[in-house]
Amino acid sequence: MTLTIDNLNGLGPIDYTAALDATSPLEIARTLNQPTRCIGLLALSTQAVPARRARVILTADNGTILFTGYIATESVQEYLGAGLTGPVYRTTFNAISDEWLLDKQTVLFNGAGYAEAGGTVFTTLTNRVDATLFTTTGVQSGRAVGVFLPEEAQTWSANAAAVAGSTYAAYRAINGALTLQPAASVTHTFTDGDGTLQIAALKTASVKELANDVTVTGAIEPAAVVTEIFIGDGTTTVFDLTEDPFIPTHTANSKYVINDSFNTGIFNPQVWTVTDPAANLGFTSNGLLLNGGNGSDGETTLTAIDAIEMGGTLVIEAGSLQLNTASDGVLCGLYQGGVARANCFAGYNVRQSAGATIITPFINGAEVGTSYTILTGHSYTFRIRLHCAEIQRVLQTYYAMVDGAVESFGGGFINAPMQAVFEYIDLGNSSTTPATILYDTAVAGPIANTPANCIFAAVDSVQLFGSMGYCRITQTGATWITSTLPSGTVYTRLLGASGEGVDGKVSSTGKVTFFAGRIPIADEIVTVTYRMRQRSVARQQNPTSIAEEAAGNAPGTAAWLGKVLKPIARSTPDCESAAAAILSFASARAAAIAGTYIALNPQQTADIWPGDLLALTTNGTTTSVLVRRIAIACGAASPELLTYTIAFANDWAEGLGIHLSEAVATDALLPLTALNGPATVLPTLLQLTVISASTTALQIDAGTAPPTGGGFEVRRRDGDFGPTIDQDLVLRSPVRSFAIPREAQVEQYFVRMYDGSNPPVYSRFSSAVFTDIPVA
Structure with a gap:
């Protein structure tokens, strides 16, 4: 074994092997998806004391690199006495593996991953810190993440561990290279004759008992879809919602998905990918410079690194925008696939018409609504507002090892319609001038079959000339407001800050405030x-x-309750997938096997790392277990003696693909009955609308045809839906359109769809109608 230390003093790597203290072996601690540590004692005489940040490399006699890293703290010295060549000191050094370089950088990890390959998310995470520090050729694509939401205040290694765990993989940083590969990709075979095998099952200090009835809680989720109706009187400016509206979890720290003012002189590498072969994109005192293109669609682009989940309410905005003549391209485009006009789900199409530059709303690759002719020298704000009642469009995926093979649970996308408004403001007008609407689905009807996530490109420049002061995408929550005038005209109310040409704002506590000049008129x-x-x-x-388990008339149910920590369970469907994954490894009699295995010099055959699989044969029986931790003791012996103490565990003893806690959320309403497989539910009525509200009845359109043999059930309270339950029942309708008789000024009704099954299957969530309207 050879130990070299480069103290970064210009002398290069120095061999410290002879200085290793023979009384205490050098130790290497490897832990699955965590930085590796190397701790050693040196008896120094003439050698320099290892410096902080010194480079440490430990190599086995056969050339296997056991450890590379950096000394993270000052070395600790202890005086031992005088030797033949002078004073002798024993020095303790503590080194951390190579990813320490990434962990020391101050970077906010603000990009989410949606249904992407784990290797892609891992590489993006690394590039956000420094793409030049490590090679990533050993990063495999691996399994797909469902939803990865980085923790902004955590280190690179903590977020890298979350990516690896969520895809049932193991990452490693050694010798200037990062690797990511699926766990159990490498198998090591041992028998009890090769070392000391210690299998310990059901240790109550660290190992759970069998579980076959699992309850888990996740995050706060969006529940009933509420349509709440008020009547204007020409003076009331504030309306209080009955319930506090749901706000997506990942907007708690920042409501901005993207926010760039282009004022640093460089493109932010944590936000953008720039494709600009002819150097047509740059910077000016007005922000982003648009100075043409190569004439081809999709070849000069400024594209966000991270995909955008198309849920809740999004406001896409290009501010202080100036366009000159001969411009051609797309601004603020959301794309299904590569950046090209044909793939554009929503954006602003810029082109020439009769010698003028016009800008037009663009949906699904086609122009819609009204075009606007750009005025030379004018500055504008162009916005796209998108609203989907489904906040979560990408479902979480969980992985677990079942009978030696990794299986997935959950995943997929939620299809849902979206509302859209395209608007602009000429910044030369008064701050009280309302925004001009170019397209509004309140009139045209919602967009059906929308993508669950999109690529965003601020600029697709075929030949764009001008500048953009800022680009911003805001996640404003899940609230959407429309107004119906006494004349029957319907339009969308614009929400934002005062002075932005909008109608009002909504607080997190459910207070709707209309600004002066935008107050709802009478009726x-x-x-x-x-x-x-x-x-x-x-x-x-x-x-x-x-x-x-019920054999012998004993109760067969073994319950376990807990909370899903990682990957995040954002909804009840995610919790169902997580519970199914837990049952896959928690309901076997050997559910929580864990233990250690001690081997001597295994590196001579193949080095062992956390995430590898051990095939251990004892007394003729082979057990496959996943390596979690390895402690390597490097003894001062010749020939070389390396003792590997290998700790292993299965998923129930120690989670990899799913991390849990042993306590459910205190605000959870725990289910009284359990599912015995995937949940069967009908879609939530996202497009249920109130066609009219008179003093005697509410006319409802469910938004979809009823299932065969089924219909729509209306109740005064949410819950207790079923064919034999009469309490709170208002009516059941076998047709799409139906009337709810009015009973009071303030009313609450909850509607779910049901089918003709026995018993019937219902929608997962209700669509609610709340009113504050006078009755006859």
């Missing part, structure tokens, strides 16, 4: 759509395991 119907909120929770059972 104007104001319709507010939002989501209620509740704690996500799910309960799953394994009936086969329950039956097996």
